[in-house]
Every structure is written in C-alpha cells, then in structure tokens.
Amino acid sequence: MVGGKTFRLLEQALDAATYRQRLLADNIANAETPGYKRKDIAFSTHLRRALAGKVTHPKHIAINSEPGGPVATLVQESTARNDGNNVDIELEMAELAKNTLYYQGLARQASQYLANLRMVISEGRR
C-alpha cells in the first residue's frame, strides 16, 4: 500500500538524492576555498551496510533491511591543487547532472507506483 516497502524504499532513495544534491552544491560553492575537502556519500559502504540485514543465505539480498540513512564522508586522500582543495569542478558538475537524472527516475517511479494504486482503487476503470 501507500506506506509499503516499495514506497518506503523510494522515499529513502529520494531523500538520499536530495542530501547528495546538497553535498554537491556545497562542493561547488567551495570550489575556490583553500583547504576545503570535497564531501560525498560513500555509496559502496552504504550499500554494504544496507545489505548486511536479514538474509538466510549469503547470496541473498535483503530487500526490507532499513538503511540508517546516508552519511557524508570527507574525501581526504586526493589533493589536486596547491591550496589543499580537492574539488574537481568537472566531476562535481557530472555528478550533479547524474544525481538530477537519478532523482527524476525515482520521482517517476514513485508516480508510477501511485498511478498503479489509483488504477487498483478505481477497479481498472479510468
């Protein structure tokens, strides 16, 4: 239903994409700030944590596990410039474009989910 697992997952993903947009905007705003280190969501660690949930077989993927929400991590290792700032503006813009499209996909999927529900409620009639 409306509060079902699919919708909750979509909600969380939309939430994470919104958060990521904030991080990327912050990176772009600080592209010229000396000593600033770029922030991002470390997706792989996040996925691992999400998948660590309830599974009965190591090769199963837990669908209903609750991720604790995305966590921002500082990307410290690379220093691209003399001023200690490691923001690569091309990378940030590309990630920003990707994130917007990702969000668009999720929003459309949520719409589709709701449209399906509406169709069921109206018993298939228009």
Place this chain on the structure above:
Amino acid sequence: MSFFSSFDISASGMTAQRLRMDLIANNLANANTTRTREGGPYQRQVPLFSSRDTAAPFPAFLAGAQRKAGGGVRVVGIVEDPAPPRLVYDPEHPDAREDGYVAYPNVNVVTEMTDLIAASRAYEANVTAFNAAKTMASLALDIGR
C-alpha cells in the same frame, strides 16, 4: 527542507563569486592609482573564502546530526596583497619618489583578467547547481500527479 538549504548553499557560492568579481573590477579600475586615503599606491585586494558549517541551525537540527552537509561558502575577509608595488621610472610624475621612481599598484592586469574568467565560471557552476536543485524540487512536486 533540504532543498531550501541546497538553494542557500548555491546562493552563498554565487554571493562569494560576485564579491570576488567586484574586487577584481576594483583592482582593474585602480590599476594605476598612486594615491589612496591611507597614502601610497593602491594595493590589490583579494577575498578570503572559508567553508561555512551550517546555513541555518533549525533544519540542521531537524535533519539530525548525521545529515551535516555544510552551509556553503563564506567570505571571512578582504585582504590586501602584500606584494611590493610596481616601480616605474618617471621623474616628471607628481608622485615620483626622490630617486625618480613612481610606485604603481601591485595589480597585474593579466592575473586579474584570468581571475575574472575563473570567477565567472565558478558563478555559472553555482547557477547550474541551483537549477539542478530547482528541477529536483519541481519533480518532487509532480510525484503522484
């Protein structure tokens, strides 16, 4: 609302880059100014950027301590470039020193122009980030329509 803080972050970047452009314009306008109120030639001014922790405390509190994203960029000050003045031999100049040299501002026009382009591009990048946030917000409004 995370979207609004995203707007604020991009706006802070735009404000910072605009101030940078203002300073560059001022530097260029005063590239040959030999008299200032403080005495001596004009000195090149540069902005000092610093990252800001959170734009507004309430949304940050609402989102929980985990969701720290920073609050954009902040201009902590405008500093004068300590580089020595450019000396030009011109004994006829009213501001010439006793040895005949005139101290001109330490403004390098080429540096200022390249900085101007960099500031303009950085401003555009912030505008793009702002528009991306706006697109996402309007997409969210269309969910379930």
